[in-house]
Structures are given as C-alpha cells and as structure tokens.
Amino acid sequence: MRPVTIVGREIPEPLTTAPGDPERGRTLVVDRTRGLCLLCHAGPFPEERFPGNLGPDLSGVGDRLSPGALRLRLVDGRALNPDTIMPSYYRLQETVRIGAAWRDRPVLEAQAIEDIVAFLITLRDTPSERPVP
Template identity: 55%
Template sequence: MWLAGVGLAAPWPAAAQALRPYAVTGDAILEPLTTARGDAGRGRALVVERSSTCILCHSGPFPEQKFQGDLAPDLTGSGSRASEGQIRLRLVDASRLNAATIMPSYYRIDGLSRVSTPWRGKPILSAEQIEDIVAYLVSLRE
C-alpha cells in the first residue's frame, strides 16, 4: 500500500487544489478521491475537451470529435477491461504502472520534472474531475 498525494495548474480555487490522500493497492486505487460519486456526463465532457488532453492520444466513442489520437489505447470498452480502481490509478499516476508511459500523472505533484512554472505544485485535474472521468470510463462497456 502506498499513500500519495500530479503537476500542473487547474481551473478551481486554490483551497480545492490540495491533494487528498489515497492508497494504492496493487494496480488500483480502490477508494474514490471524493465522498460524492463522479458524474459520467461531466466526465465525458472532460475526456472530449481538448484541453484535458485525453483525446490527443486516445480515441473512443466520440463521433463529434473529428480528430482523435492513436498513440494510446482506444477508450471504447474501457469499463470492460479495467476496474474502477484500476482506471483511477491510471488517471492519478500512470507512471506507477509504467515508468516509461507518456500519459501525464493527472493527480500528482511530487517527483515531476519539466513542469512549466505556472503548473508547479498543482494537480492537472481536481479530485472531483478524476472521479467524473472514472465514472465515465467505467460506463464504457463493449
């Protein structure tokens, strides 16, 4: 088990930027980062929003998005391939599973290099945004 707390600026108040503690068990973060369940609708909106960077590398069931990435796995059926906890860890800190990954650590601020000054000390996504994306990706079943 590992307790942790990703590294860029975010569009929420400074008080909300504090990382909430979480525990890594095996290849997953079993417990949500928030007390409220994530919202799959908000999660989908985050995934298809280019500024979140998801579809720069991933493709998926997003017919409204003309250009989708092909550097990372297709997100279609992600809820059939991985558990909620496994998806959560991949969003929080994919480098824990693959040190050579090109996927950003969306909820980690320590041990990062080459982070632009405005983003230092801040997670890319809030805990709520992570949970929204988890809720959406878990809902994608083949």
C-alpha cells in the same frame, strides 16, 4: 491533495466523498484544453475528429478495467508503467515540469478524476450494459 492508497494495481478508494459525474467526465475527456485525452486516445466520441492513436482506443474500457484500476491509471500511470507517455493527472511532483501556473497543484482536481472514472466505466463493449442516454 488528498492522500491516495495504491493497492496492487488499483486505487480502490475514491478521492472524493461526492460521487463522480459521468457527464462532467465525458466533457473533460473530450475537452482538448484540459484532459488532452484525445491527443492520444480514440473512443466512442463520434463528434470529435482526428483523435490520437498513441494510446489504446477507450471504447469498452469499462469492461476491461475496474474503477480502481482506471483511477490509478489517471492519478499516476507510471505506477503501472514507468515509461508511459500518459500524463499523471493527480501526481504533484510531475507539475514541476509544467508551467508556473500549474505548480503545486495536480493537472486535474480530485473531483475531475472521479468524474472521468465515472464516465470511463460507462464505456462498455456489451450493448446491453450501455447506459440509457
């Protein structure tokens, strides 16, 4: 585990030196066996059917939240909302509640967190800011 420093409601520093890859991030977000994001979130994923609605729609989230705020949300959303049902994806302690195979490691690797942050910041409401596919 890499050390993380929470500043206000953000983790301003990336967890890895290698920058996040938005394409890998998208793959993780829609992967129903890894991130499980779509269990609770809808978003601009037209190919994915039956998204959940327990959390906010991720469309435009890159306009609403900074990279540092997205990083904290993924690493440990309980720092933002102690009662959240969203899993803490890079918080070691929580892994004692899940299967033995996952003990002593976070749900997602540091690079996966950065990849997902890199993807989420591309989700804009303003069409002109959408990245060229």
